[in-house]
Amino acid sequence: xxxxxxxxxxxxxxxxxxxxxxxxxxxxxxxxxxxxxxxxxxxxxxxxxxxxxxxxxxxxxxxxxxxxxxxxxxxxxxxxxxxxxxxxxxxxxxxxxxxxxxxxxxxxxxxxxxxxxxxxxxxxxxxxxxxxxxxxxxxxxxxxxxxxxxxxxxxxxxxxxxxxxxxxxxxxxxxxxxxxxxxxxxxxxxxxxxxxxxxxxxxxxxxx
Amino acid sequence: xxxxxxxxxxxxxxxxxxxxxxxxxxxxxxxxxxxxxxxxxxxxxxxxxxxxxxxxxxxxxxxxxxxxxxxxxxxxxxxxxxxxxxxxxxxxxxxxxxxxxxxxxxxxxxxxxxxxxxxxxxxxxxxxxxxxxxxxxxxxxxxxxxxxxxxxxxxxxxxxxxxxxxxxxxxxxxxxxxxxxxxxxxxxxxxxxxxxxxxxxxxxxxxx
Numbered sequence: 001x002x003x004x005x006x007x008x009x010x011x012x013x014x015x016x017x018x019x020x021x022x023x024x025x026x027x028x029x030x031x032x033x034x035x036x037x038x039x040x041x042x043x044x045x046x047x048x049x050x051x052x053x054x055x056x057x058x059x060x061x062x063x064x065x066x067x068x069x070x071x072x073x074x075x076x077x078x079x080x081x082x083x084x085x086x087x088x089x090x091x092x093x094x095x096x097x098x099x100x101x102x103x104x105x106x107x108x109x110x111x112x113x114x115x116x117x118x119x120x121x122x123x124x125x126x127x128x129x130x131x132x133x134x135x136x137x138x139x140x141x142x143x144x145x146x147x148x149x150x151x152x153x154x155x156x157x158x159x160x161x162x163x164x165x166x167x168x169x170x171x172x173x174x175x176x177x178x179x180x181x182x183x184x185x186x187x188x189x190x191x192x193x194x195x196x197x198x199x200x201x202x203x204x205x206x207x208x
Numbered sequence: 209x210x211x212x213x214x215x216x217x218x219x220x221x222x223x224x225x226x227x228x229x230x231x232x233x234x235x236x237x238x239x240x241x242x243x244x245x246x247x248x249x250x251x252x253x254x255x256x257x258x259x260x261x262x263x264x265x266x267x268x269x270x271x272x273x274x275x276x277x278x279x280x281x282x283x284x285x286x287x288x289x290x291x292x293x294x295x296x297x298x299x300x301x302x303x304x305x306x307x308x309x310x311x312x313x314x315x316x317x318x319x320x321x322x323x324x325x326x327x328x329x330x331x332x333x334x335x336x337x338x339x340x341x342x343x344x345x346x347x348x349x350x351x352x353x354x355x356x357x358x359x360x361x362x363x364x365x366x367x368x369x370x371x372x373x374x375x376x377x378x379x380x381x382x383x384x385x386x387x388x389x390x391x392x393x394x395x396x397x398x399x400x401x402x403x404x405x406x407x408x409x410x411x412x413x414x415x416x
Contacts, residue, residue: 018252024358044226150232157365
């Protein structure tokens with residue numbers, strides 16, 4: 001059963017259970033999904049309102065971009081758990097002969113790399129979503145200002161959470177070039193996204 | 209239909225819709241639910257493991273306390289939307305006569321106070337959950353370190369999100385004593401919870 005097809009209360013229970021997946025990776029993707037959904041809601045509460053008609057075409061653009069990002073973020077909730085399951089599956093591979101050991105080792109390296117790329121993709125999606133959200137600050141329904149703030153907070157938490165998942169998966173990767181590349185790129189995406197979400201939260205605190 | 213009985217994907221869609229509720233308040237409570245669930249998961253992956261047997265009784269205590277907090281945080285997802293609906297309902301009250309106007313005004317003030325108390329309660333729950341989570345740092349399954357970090361990030365985001373909801377509801381409350389009380393108390397709870405969650409994230413970054 002797909003995670004996104006579970007009831008909210010059921011998802012929380014499965015998360016809390018001793019099954020290692022779903023874990024923090026899917027939770028980070030959920031935070032991103034919630035964050036992008038809230039920005040969409042604020043656009044839906046802004047578009048067509050007389051008071052904000054100056055921003056109408058911009059709001060529609062934000063709505064469109066964010067809808068795409070939201071779809072990708074919802075899809076990645078399950079993608080992360082699938083990647084994690086890919087790593088877990090390798091523990092049951094045989095390791096008797098040298099050949100088996102080598103096959104197992106290579107499969108593990110490939111699976112860990114794949115499991116790194118998923119939260120890295122999340123980070124990129126959430127930093128994009130944060131930038132799009134920032135365009136709406138001060139130009140959207142003031143009654144929903146707190147919702148836009150909660151959008152930024154969820155994107156911030158999702159971004160940092162995805163980063164922790166990039167790091168924990170990289171810790172098992174032997175290919176140092178791969179490790180260095182994703183550490184450097186990840187740091188850049190993290191810093192940019194956190195800067196934007198922190199700015200949004202600070203702005204919203206002035207409005208509410 | 210209760211929000212927690214919706215499928216995850218459905219909850220995200222309803223959040224994104226132009227219905228003002230559910231909004232940031234329920235999203236903040238969901239973040240707290242996810243955060244507490246992840247701490248429970250890490251305890252479930254720690255208790256009974258030889259490597260962490262020194263912390264077994266403490267881990268069981270954390271599990272027990274967090275299970276209670278998690279139940280309350282899940283329940284408050286719907287409670288926040290109900291309180292918001294309580295405010296919305298007042299807009300349809302008659303406002304022809306002076307008596308009707310006065311009745312409407314008083315009902316609005318009562319509803320706004322009730323809608324302030326719900327996210328304030330969330331803040332207290334999440335700060336408690338953060339403190340309980342901190343007790344597990346460095347004393348729980350190292351393979352799930354990133355999950356404990358994501359727990360803290362969700363509690364941080366939920367806490368700040370609930371604070372924005374306290375503030376936006378207080379902005380409509382006329383009773384200045386009430387406003388000052390909850391601003392002061394809210395700030396204290398916010399600062400304490402954020403300090404703890406920031407410390408956890410910083411510690412986890414050193415481990416992963």
